[in-house]
Each structure stands twice: as C-alpha cells, then as structure tokens.
Amino acid sequence: MKNNILKINKLKVFPNNNPRLNLVKNISLSLKKGKTTCIVGESGSGKSLTALSIMQLLSSQLNMSGSIVFEGVNLVNLTKEDIRKRRGKDVAMIFQEPMTSLNPVLTIGYQIEEAIKVHNNLLKAELNKRVEELLNIVGIPTDRINSYPDELSGGQRQRVMIAMAISCSPRLLIADEPTTALDVTVQAQILDLLNSLKIKFEMTMLFITHDFGVVEDIADDVVVMYQGEIVEQGTVLKVLKKPMHPYTKALLACVPDPQGKKDLNPIDYSALKKAIG
Ligand SMILES: Nc1ncnc2c1ncn2[C@@H]1O[C@H](COP(=O)(O)OP(=O)(O)O)[C@@H](O)[C@H]1O
C-alpha cells in the first residue's frame, strides 16, 4: 500500500550457530506513514531484535531472513556502505539506556555535533547553530552545551539521544523502550516530547514498550508480540476494545486503572499457556 513507509515480510532472526532456533519467528508488519505503531510484549519477546533488524544492526552472532522494505527499497539487499549512508538519515533509533550510547568523556554538544556531521557537511558556525537549535527543540537549556552526560539527569540524557536521533531529519524514528529507565513524571514528559516531534517533523514512529498504558497514550496501531511471534495487530481502538488473543487480554489486565478501582492482576502464565495451547 502506498501509505506504508515500511513493510516487513516474513522476518526471522536466528543465531548463526543454531539456525533452527527462531528468536523472531516469521513476522510480517507494516508501518503507516505519519503514524505511531507500538510493538508491545514482555521482555524477551523479540521486540528489540525486530528493531535492530530494521536498522541492520543485529549482532554478528545473529542472522536474519525475510525482507524489510523502506520506501520501496529492500534494506536487506543493500551493501554495508549503502546502509551506513541511510542509517540516521532515513531511519534513526533511540535506546532504553542513554548512558550506554553516550560517551562519558565527551560533552553533549560535541556528541550532537558528531551526529549532525555524519550526513551533513556544515561550517563550524552553522554546526554550532544547529546544535543549539536541536537543544532548543528537545528542551535542554543551551548553556548545557558543554556539559558531560553524567552532569545531566536521566531525562535530559534521553533528550540528548533524541536530539542526536533527529539531527539528520529521519523519516522513521524507532524508540526502543526509551522511557523504561525513567521515573513516571519524566516518562510522561519524554513521551510528550516524542509525540510532538513526530507531528512537527512529520515522522513515522515505531515505539517499543512492554507497557500497555503507554500504548493507550501514543499509539495509532499496535503489534502484540509473544515469544518471537506476532499474536495480534491492528488499530489501537480495535485491539484495546476487543482484544482477541489471550496474551493481549492478559497484558491489558496489567494496566493500572487510573481511578484505582481495579486491583492489578499479574499475568497468570499457567492459565495463559492452557488458553494458547
Ligand atoms: N545475540 C543473541 N544471541 C542469542 N540470543 C539472543 C541474542 N540477542 C537476543 N537473544 C534472545 O532473543 C530473544 C528476544 O530478544 P529481544 O528482542 O532483545 O527481546 P525484547 O526486546 O522483546 O525484550 C530473547 O530470548 C533473547 O535472550
């Protein structure tokens, strides 16, 4: 379909030394242009491997099959050099723990500058201007430009990662549990920021989470993953109103009720196993 920016077809991810062990099992999904799609599932369900496959950043012990078509181009067929030319510019990604992606001995201004330089040839003065502009966009005071990552809060560090991710104007932004390590109020601010950037820069967003509460807040479409498979997908309205799969129902039962009327139900895995068969 023309309004799909990305189409994954029959993606499998498996260890090189054990090709029969499918960590991601034959999944197919499409991302609608300009929309936010959430992949939701518990830890170990294959969400990150799916994202890393799109970025062509799987670790060298892993291999994949299937196709990943971005704006009509199958990324799987591209050379490493072609992928490098596109990564960050077409598709960019932010990760759960910014501290592992940021270099502790370099200032945030320098690191944002390096991200811009990957795809842009700017003069020093223009670069500085662009760094300040990006800091403004993500809500970090420009006088923090010479700060080191450990001088910032967790939320600010994630804002730096977001600045780097959008520095080359990607059309698809992948966010892999970007708020999981943050406390609840900061989580909400980062979600708001991502949502407003998505609208402002007309990006498509693939947002990965294990939290259905987040899905309710930001998703247009939902993909539910369970043990490497997609068990359900559709619009957020449909999936939240009428979940079909037992795992989706179990996940939804874990979302806290804002009025606090409902007790939190942990997932009952033995019942779930019986239901799934
Ligand atoms: N390099 C690897 N080698 C072998 N197994 C891996 C590797 N990376 C991830 N896995 C396994 O693949 C499964 C899916 O991982 P992942 O996509 O990171 O899950 P999620 O992001 O949903 O928590 C997990 O069981 C994980 O242990």
Ligand SMILES: [Mg+2]
């Ligand atoms: Mg993950």
